[in-house]
Amino acid sequence: MSLPSSTNLPSPWPEKGNRRDPSESKQESAQSSTRVNGKISISNVEEETGTVRSLRGEIPRKAIYRLSMYLRCLGKFKEEGRKMVSSDALSKAAGVKPTQLRKDLTYFGKFGARGRGYDVEKLVSMISDLLGTTQLQPVILVGVGNLGLALLSYRGFEQEGFEILAAFDVDVARKRDKTLECPILPMDQLSDFIAENKVRMAVLCVPSDQAQAVSYQLIKCGVTGILNFAPVMLKAPDHVVVNNVNLAIELENLSYFVQEKPSMSDVKSSAT
16 A cells, blocks of 8 residues: 655645634543643643642643653652652752743642642642543554664653554565564554544654655544654644654754854863
8 A cells, every 4th residue: 555645735624824713623531631722721630639620721832841851850759759849859850940840830720838849649640640641542653664663662652651552554564673562554454443442642653755644644533643753844733733853853953052062172172
């Protein structure tokens, strides 16, 4: 089965300015939050004294990334046996300012005890609940080339709350260097597998000229979150969240800062 090229591929959705109102998007009933234009609105978040039913506003995507960092830092504190953690200690571990940390945690309402800090166990539970990682989330991967194969071989996803149930590829029979635990299925089984396993997230590792077409197929099947490793910006409707991972851009970013700062050899030369 061959996939159509993304070149000149018409979008099945209106252009950005003419898209339907995001409030008409399907609500994610399994989550304690709703997504609107890349932001998350919190409802039904448990606090120390009970349950919060009122809407607390929208969380920007950058704040969601920081909450993920806080969760990993809290996991380390939990392993060390710490019951409470101050905002200064948590912010230092996460590499942010204490004021930014406190601002991010206000999305949970009133939380923490003055002079004592935050309860590590409860804060882990609250952030995990918001991020939807309190139980294993089903994920699929499309495109089992070198990058896809490497990701499938990584066993750390389950520890973070994600389980790659299956991978899909146009060439299932192709010989691969590694033996995988999860099955590699043909693309014509994609729709039924997503429906049967209630999959909402997918990792995209296909060539750039096929990425848009495959993303259309995933969204049509009900996927609402795509982690895109193809070096192309994908078009998607408002209710779908796409996170792009472009390694070349990240290296370019590093290249800029490396050129700005003198190397150790330059420092030693100037000192002599």
